[in-house]
Amino acid sequence: MGFNARLAPYSVTKEVHFQTNTDTDTFQLDHFIFRFPFAGQLIGAYCALGQGAAYPAGDSKTTNLWEVSLWKNSADNTTATYATDDRAAKRTGEAANTTGSLVWALNTVYTLTNQSSTLRKFAAGDKMYLRTAFTAGVTHATIGLSLAQQKMEIQADYIIGYEA
Numbered sequence: 001m002g003f004n005a006r007l008a009p010y011s012v013t014k015e016v017h018f019q020t021n022t023d024t025d026t027f028q029l030d031h032f033i034f035r036f037p038f039a040g041q042l043i044g045a046y047c048a049l050g051q052g053a054a055y056p057a058g059d060s061k062t063t064n065l066w067e068v069s070l071w072k073n074s075a076d077n078t079t080a081t082y083a084t085d086d087r088a089a090k091r092t093g094e095a096a097n098t099t100g101s102l103v104w105a106l107n108t109v110y111t112l113t114n115q116s117s118t119l120r121k122f123a124a125g126d127k128m129y130l131r132t133a134f135t136a137g138v139t140h141a142t143i144g145l146s147l148a149q150q151k152m153e154i155q156a157d158y159i160i161g162y163e164a
Helices: 141-146
Strands: 010-019 028-035 040-049 065-073 087-092 127-134 149-160
Touching (some): 010 127, 028 149, 065 149
Antiparallel strands (some): 010 149, 040 149, 065 127
């Protein structure tokens, strides 16, 4: 059997910058990551907050960043409307700690949880977006300052074609 380059895993990386306005903001940001040229499948995703994510002394080491997910936008959906049913991989606060927010450590890469294989399949022309969602569930004056201007690095591994 010969090597098939279309079935070999590929990676796309992106650096995303975002800004919070206050420590009590509740909002979501969507960032375009990749458009599938052929039918393919997400096989894994990783993310890390960039330098500057250190927490001030006395803080609880949580942020008001609640969700980081990669989601699928079908080629025929011209509005690019987000829905939790479209998430291909995610890291959400509900599984991170009891306060409902995500815990971040410097120089640490976190693995997003893969969803079902059906949700990770993309048709030709489908777009992959990154969603970062903030919640007011955790309110510390220092959190708004520590996340005022932040960058996130994301890596998505995918294949052209589908897993058996």
